[in-house]
Amino acid sequence: MMAQVRLIGLDWGTSSLRAYLYDADGKVVASRQQAWGIRQLPEGGFAAALRAITADWPACVAVAAGMVGSRQGWHEVPYVALPADVASIAQGMLRVEDCASHELWIAPGLQRRQPADVMRGEETQIIGALAPQSLHQPNRRFVLPGTHSKWATVVNGRINAFDTVMTGEMYALLIRHSILGAGLPAESTPSSFVQEAFVRGLLAARDSGGEGIFSRLFSIRALMLAGELLPAHVPDFLSGLLIGEEFRIARLRDDGDFSPLCLIGEASLCQRYALAAQHFHYALPAVIDDAAAQGLWQLACAAGLLVKAQLHSYSGVTA
Amino acid sequence: MMAQVRLIGLDWGTSSLRAYLYDADGKVVASRQQAWGIRQLPEGGFAAALRAITADWPACVAVAAGMVGSRQGWHEVPYVALPADVASIAQGMLRVEDCASHELWIAPGLQRRQPADVMRGEETQIIGALAPQSLHQPNRRFVLPGTHSKWATVVNGRINAFDTVMTGEMYALLIRHSILGAGLPAESTPSSFVQEAFVRGLLAARDSGGEGIFSRLFSIRALMLAGELLPAHVPDFLSGLLIGEEFRIARLRDDGDFSPLCLIGEASLCQRYALAAQHFHYALPAVIDDAAAQGLWQLACAAGLLVKAQLHSYSGVTA
Incomplete structure (x- = not known):
């Protein structure tokens, strides 16, 4: 099946890499996963991992979130302060200049000052989870269980506080x-x-x-x-x-x-x-179950990347 | 220098073994240490470790405390319940029948029922620390810092409570x-x-x-x-x-x-x-700094082992 595709999303953490391919309306038409977290990259490093996981996908604009933006990642993206919303996070995104295959942007993590705390990647999942419902519930609490569990409080679409x-x-x-x-x-x-x-x-x-x-x-x-x-x-x-x-x-x-x-x-x-x-x-x-794909799309929207993003034809859609 | 010696004390934990040789009055006249904890015994196991660390010492009665009395030790000695004092701990000591070189007794550990907690070895240190001063301070709290720190409360010479x-x-x-x-x-x-x-x-x-x-x-x-x-x-x-x-x-x-x-x-x-x-x-x-030597002597006294313990001559005293 043929689709018009507009964006690649990358959920790139410590131990795994997930890639999403979106159509013109933000629907995920293809996705892939590899164990290529930033601590276990294939030969050739970040660039090779990106090329391999997007092999045969059109070279759309790409947005990444997670540890790929940390000091040990591809390109360090400074943390954004609390309170943070989709706009301030999108504003903190940086373009990776040494990515030859794609126009690649990496989202920042969030930092709480007192007491000190940080997150990278979970902010994008929260943004994704908020998207469809934020208007109905002004106050929400998110729990993201895992290696480092995060508890976050969201008021009117802004992440106000979180703990690890x-x-x-x-x-x-x-x-x-x-x-x-x-x-x-x-x-x-x-x-x-x-x-x-x-x-x-x-x-x-x-x-x-x-x-x-x-x-x-x-x-x-x-x-x-x-x-x-x-x-x-x-x-x-x-x-x-x-x-x-x-x-x-x-x-x-x-x-x-x-x-x-x-x-x-x-x-x-x-x-x-x-x-x-x-x-x-x-x-x-x-x-x-998984809010990262939706969050990456929202960040790309808020950063204005979709306005100029060219549509590409892709014939690999299986559904 | 020649001394009349009466007892061997063994502080035998997970990672180390200390041996003490006491004169007739309970003074330590020689001591040795090896890394032969119960998880890193020399070839020949417990018996060989005991023979080697007491080499050239007279074959006095020996008293041991610590993980040597655990399920993974030489001979399991059931825990004694709280409250416990030198008499009830001494009463719980068991003789190791398969020790050919010495008349060897192992002290029990302590068990708290609710919430469940256990200690092995620290009870002997507390007994040792109490000995000289127990009459003056009816209520005392002991802290034994370490891998598993113990906090114990002693009232009138009885260990009433502890936490790990x-x-x-x-x-x-x-x-x-x-x-x-x-x-x-x-x-x-x-x-x-x-x-x-x-x-x-x-x-x-x-x-x-x-x-x-x-x-x-x-x-x-x-x-x-x-x-x-x-x-x-x-x-x-x-x-x-x-x-x-x-x-x-x-x-x-x-x-x-x-x-x-x-x-x-x-x-x-x-x-x-x-x-x-x-x-x-x-x-x-x-x-x-170290109360185990004193505690082992106290336990031997309370168990009546010193009454029948033969005096041996030992010429290796260096002081």
């Missing part, structure tokens, strides 16, 4: 390298989620009061030694403890604000956060 | 394996302690309120990216944040109890904790 919690990284460190992971059965598959253990962890975090989970982590070892926690339940208990800590902290900050949460991320991970939300008395959150 | 915080292990994990340790200069030497960075971490923990440091860890990365924290200051900032979290939690539990702390452990580590105590408004704590 190293939940995913901490989980991996503790399971792989700490005493808590010693003597466990071989790594469980996602399908073997032990909800009972996960909820037990959630409740331990919730009921830790102002102490938090730092003084509860070792109890995993002690419970296992006492025969009160099965080794096979340790991973999900720990996951519940860490995700529960995110919600415990959020609750302290909320101060009675029960405005709805929106989860953006991979489905099985969002399922855990939805379960946590329920145990911390949040209304059932909305879940968005 | 994985401070040392968490520090090592985060510096070696996480994003927080990425891009730091080569590992710093103990002499390069940056007090300013350590105190900054302490205060960040103290001022985190009921949230705790879980949501503050990523700020280390953000501060570094913003040029507000030197890479060389990251290790001590993180150390301050983690040790500060121990004190933040302790403060919440204390509820106005300002009874003095006693630190037991390696001098440079205790120095950090003493600095933390000061910033959390505790009176300057007492510091005891």
Whole structure:
């Protein structure tokens, strides 16, 4: 099938690269994914990765977001300050001069000053998630679970505040390298989620009061030694403890604000956060699987890149 | 010089083995240390390690404490319940039948039921630290900093409560394996302690309120990216944040109890904790470098092992 295409979007993080090809109206007509995150580029580096993932696509204008704009990325793009919206983020985009294959623009990340915090890539997902609905809900909270989970507050389409919690990284460190992971059965598959253990962890975090989970982590070892926690339940208990800590902290900050949460991320991970939300008395959150493609399109619009963007014909559309 | 010796004490942990030789009055007349913790034994295992570290010492009765009594140790010795004192711990000691070289007894660890927690080895250090002074101070709190820091409360010579915080292990994990340790200069030497960075971490923990440091860890990365924290200051900032979290939690539990702390452990580590105590408004704590030797002697006394213990002549005393 033939389509008129206008833009290439690149969601380019630490461990993966996703590319989207959009038609004239912003509909994704083709997409590809590779493990070419900025820490594991193919031979030839950034330029080669871009050429390979867009092979046989027309050379449209391209917009990228994520760690590709960090100091370790292709071209460092300075952070934009809070509060930030689609316009101020688009204004912070920089063109990569040493990209021969495409007119390539990289979006900036966001920076909070006090206390210091940063994000790169998640701002684009939030922009994408906001796009269709921002007029209906003036105040929204987004949770983007992952290696470094982000909690962001959006008021009238502007990202006002956000926090990073190293939940995913901490989980991996503790399971792989700490005493808590010693003597466990071989790594469980996602399908073997032990909800009972996960909820037990959630409740331990919730009921830790102002102490938090730092003084509860070792109890995993002690419970296992006492025969009160099965080794096979340790991973999900720990996951519940860490995700529960995110919600415990959020609750302290909320101060009675029960405005709805929106989860953006991979489905099985969002399922855990939805379960946590329920145990911390949040209304059932909305879940968005992937908002980056939509966010990249919005940023290109706001940056005025689509006005001048030439339409190309592309015959590879399969649907 | 010739001495009459009566007992061998073994402080046998995960990563090291210390042996003490005592005279008839409990004075240590010789001591040795090897890296033969239970996870890195020499060829021949436990028996060979014991024979080698006591080579040319008389075959006195021997008392051991620490991970040597764990499931992964030489002989598992069941935990003793709280509250525990020198008598109940001594009563829980088990003799190792398959030790051909010595009459060897291993001390039990302690177990708290709710929430679950365990210790092995620290109970012996606390017993040792108590011995000379217990009559003068009915209520005492002990802090044993390390891989798994222990905070214990002693009332009238009985260990009533304790908590484990994985401070040392968490520090090592985060510096070696996480994003927080990425891009730091080569590992710093103990002499390069940056007090300013350590105190900054302490205060960040103290001022985190009921949230705790879980949501503050990523700020280390953000501060570094913003040029507000030197890479060389990251290790001590993180150390301050983690040790500060121990004190933040302790403060919440204390509820106005300002009874003095006693630190037991390696001098440079205790120095950090003493600095933390000061910033959390505790009176300057007492510091005891090594209390295990004294504790092992006390346990042998209380178990009645010294009554029947034969005196041996030993000519290797150097002082």
